[in-house]
Amino acid sequence: MTVDLMDYEALVRDAYRLIVRKVLIRVAKTGLPGDHHFYVTFDINAPGVEVPDYLHARFPDEMTVVLQHDFWGLEVDDAGFEVQLHFDGKPTRLAIPFDALTGFLDPSVQFGVKFQGDDEIEFSVGDFAGHAGQSSNAAPDFTIGSDSVTEAAQPDSVESDDEDTTNKTGEVIALSNYRKD
Numbered sequence: 001m002t003v004d005l006m007d008y009e010a011l012v013r014d015a016y017r018l019i020v021r022k023v024l025i026r027v028a029k030t031g032l033p034g035d036h037h038f039y040v041t042f043d044i045n046a047p048g049v050e051v052p053d054y055l056h057a058r059f060p061d062e063m064t065v066v067l068q069h070d071f072w073g074l075e076v077d078d079a080g081f082e083v084q085l086h087f088d089g090k091p092t093r094l095a096i097p098f099d100a101l102t103g104f105l106d107p108s109v110q111f112g113v114k115f116q117g118d119d120e121i122e123f124s125v126g127d128f129a130g131h132a133g134q135s136s137n138a139a140p141d142f143t144i145g146s147d148s149v150t151e152a153a154q155p156d157s158v159e160s161d162d163e164d165t166t167n168k169t170g171e172v173i174a175l176s177n178y179r180k181d
Contacts, residue, residue, distance in 0.1 A: 013115060016104075016113045016115070017098045017099075017101060017115075019113075020040075020098065020101065020104045020113070021076060021078075021081075021098060023038075023106075024074065024076045024081050025076045027067070027074060028074040028075060028076050028081075032067070032068070034108065035108040036106055036108045036109070037066065037067060037068035037069075037106065037107070037108060038066070038067045038068070038104065038105065038106050039064050039065075039066055039103070039104070039105040039107070040064065040065050040066075040067060040096070040101065040103070040104055041062060041063070041064040041101070041102045041103035041104070041105075041114075042062070042063060042064075042096050042100040042101050042102055043061070043062055043100050043102055044056055044059055044060065044061060044062060044063045044100075045060075045061065046097065046099060046100030047097070047099075047100075048079070048080065048095065048097035048099070048100065049094075049095065049096055049097065049100050050093070050094065050095035051063070051092075051094050051095075052087075052092055054088075055087060055092070062102060064103070065083070065085060065094065067083065070085065070086055071083050071084065071085050072084050073093070079097050079098065079099075080095065080096050080097035080098050080099075080100070081095075081096055081098075082094065082095045082096075083096075101115055102114065102115050103115065
């Protein structure tokens, strides 16, 4: 067994976080183009995450926010981003470090990445199951591969899409499939 002294898994994870950062920088400067919108999932207990206590109590482990219609004050730096959203009718500021991300999905172009942990990452470009036809009170089933994010928060002003709700699954690539044990 060969030991990976280059730590390619960490390099790929960092590269995908850099993609998310660049996308958010573009949106902070020019707004969301076309039909693009994002489901951003993060570990609410990760160092540097700032959310109000009432949201932490509601989502004690993981939370998904939707950046689509009603968000403002998006600021992005090297470490993470801050954004303001409405939750329960209240303007709420969130601070999310990129290291806290566990998933990112742009269903308009079927791009997603799910950070599985320290040694695994999955990404997909293709159709996703469960991203269309969601009500404004529930986030989509963030399915990339076999795991699904079950706890999610969505700003209360997000409208639902009337897209085809046929569930399709895109090609998922897990880097662990290429490891030599």
